[in-house]
Amino acid sequence: MDLKEIQNLIKFVAKSGASEVKLEMDDVKITIKTGSDNETTIVQQVPVQAAAPVVQQQAPAPIAVAPEAPAAPASDDSxxxxxxxxxxxxxxxxxxxxxxxxxxxxxxxxxxxxxxxxxxxxxxxxxxxxxxxxxxxxxxxxxxxxxxxxxxxxxxxx
The missing domain is CATH 2.40.50.100 (RNA polymerase II/Efflux pump adaptor protein, barrel-sandwich hybrid domain)
Structure with a gap:
């Protein structure tokens, strides 16, 4: 579920007059509560098991690339x-x-x-x-x- 869909869901719940909506999907839990003062709260939770492998797989790539990128322009412009x-x-x-x-x-x-x-x-x-x-x-x-x-x-x- 992307940010646009979440924003649309919040707008829908606010207009509907519902006081609380819970939505559970594979890796996302969303609870939207509206109070009497028209304040909307959203809580999004992603399980640690799903997020940890993605971060560990992506972390080495930027570290390997980062030292090379600034070195080339800096030596030319120095x-x-x-x-x-x-x-x-x-x-x-x-x-x-x-x-x-x-x-x-x-x-x-x-x-x-x-x-x-x-x-x-x-x-x-x-x-x-x-x-x-x-x-x-x-x-x-x-x-x-x-x-x-x-x-x-x-x-x-x-």
Whole structure:
């Protein structure tokens, strides 16, 4: 029984006016009680015998995969400097819709060059580079919302 079916069952019991409904299936027991104050309670129990083998079978797979996944990207990106957003807002690669982008992948930049614009509360803030190097990767799509300290660009300082 999936979550959608359980939610529909709760709605049905609440509308029916029944005070308590018990449902027992192979591996699930559900008790729905409605009180006079229209509060609905649900209790779901799954026997330990059914759940334990599933957890034991699935646990080794993520452990084996997890060490390999972060190692590959970390070694590639570790030599690059990450330019992060200093504010929350909307990221724009161009100064205006009809203008060219500030920087592309492969663009050589120096300290003080404008990399992008972030709009916050109708103010457009130019984000300047604090490092010199070459843009390796643009990490955010144009016109996307960004958070404080979110990575925007990867720069190769060499």
């Amino acid at each position: 030599k690059y400097i990450t330019v992060k957003s200093p504010i929350i807002g909307t990221f724009y690669r161009k100064p205006a819709p009809d203008k060219p982008v500030f920087v592309e992948v492969g663009t050589d930049i120096k300290e003080g060059d404008v990399l992008c614009v972030i709009e916050a509360m109708k103010l457009f803030n130019e984000i300047e580079s604090e490092v010199s190097g070459k843009i390796v990767k643009v990490l955010v799509d144009d016109s996307s919302p960004v958070e404080f300290d979110q990575p925007l660009f990867l720069v190769d300082p060499s």
